[in-house]
Amino acid sequence: MLFHRSTTLAVFLSLVKVVSGNGLSMAIGATSNxxxxxSQRSSTPSSTRSQCxxxxxxxxxxxxxxxxxxxxxRTTPSGDCTCPLSxxxxxxxxxxxxxxxxxxxxDCGEGYSFSQSSLKCSQNTGSCSSSQWWHERSSSCCDNNWQPDQGTCPSGSGCPTDWYWHxxxxxxxxxxxxxPEPDCSNWNSNKMCCGGTTTPSQGSGSGSGGSGGSGYGGGSGYGGGSGWGGGSGNGRWAKRDVDLRRKSQLLFPQTDLDKMYCPGNLHACSILTSSNSDEWAYxxxxxxxxxxxxxxxxxxxxGADCTSIPNAMLVGCESGVCAVYTCQTGFTANGT
Known part of the structure; x- marks a missing residue:
């Protein structure tokens, strides 16, 4: 028999609107909501809201x-509307x-910035000639049609996609x-290349296991203990929690939206708030x-609501799949 406590966290929209450089403050891999x-939603015409x-x-x-x-x-950008790359x-x-x-x-590209006035990508300007374009990241001018003296990257170094070694x-x-912006995890902004010790990408992390646990879910919910981390479940249950979290991370990796709003390996699902039917939360x-x-x-x-399975009495969710343990009187599980 499987019992567990549903852990949910409502997170209201938090907007980031600082845009500079070739995207979001030129931070590699930066995302924004x-x-x-x-206030914008309340002033939006109902005709626009009905489209969404x-x-x-x-x-x-x-x-x-x-x-x-x-x-x-939405449609594919036309020739006079330059938009971010992806x-x-x-x-x-x-x-x-x-x-x-x-x-x-x-990411508008290394020679462009996103303009909040025109809502398009505009080419950067700098002290360059008419045959060059300004590269903000290196603070230098690049020729429009140059045939640079390309060389081989030093041992242990490399260049990002659509970049080359000068x-x-x-x-x-x-x-x-x-x-595009550098796509390597070990970008060296001083040497302007990919190299050195690889930095682990920021992704879904979870608290450590053990008897006490730490961080989000260290000993909470499924295996005894309580609260978001620092629980007091025993080592056997804590290990089971760690195994469940690792399996969940493999089956359901976090998206950028999940990482912005939710801790650990949890995922953000939109819901309407009870106080305002036009206000969204996660x-x-x-x-x-x-x-x-x-x-x-x-x-x-x-996803599926396992509690809505007809004629089921005791149900569970095992690795993202509904499981029926017992049925109401007069019914049996059909195995599907």
């Missing part, structure tokens, strides 16, 4: 205005760039203004064990 604030009723749709906030980002409102489209009517997901990167500068340089859920969102967010149809 482009969702609409409550589908799964994955959201209101995108820019300044004092908001736009609906949905498959129906995860962005053009709004069909406003003719500006909008993200396809609420939490996303904003033999004269002894640094990596982007091939074009639209070359609930942090373990897809591997949560009865009402087993295997994914039940609110979006990706």
């Amino acid at each position: 482009w969702g609409c604030s409550s 009723s589908g799964s994955g749709d959201f209101l995108c906030g820019f300044g004092s205005s908001s736009l609906c980002s949905s498959p129906q409102t 995860g962005w489209d053009m709004h069909k009517t406003a003719k500006v760039c909008i993200p396809t997901t609420e939490v996303s990167q904003c 033999k004269t500068y002894q640094q990596c340089r982007p091939q074009t203004p639209r070359s 609930e942090c859920i373990d897809f591997a064990t949560e009865l009402e969102s087993c295997g994914g967010c039940a609110s979006t149809g990706e």
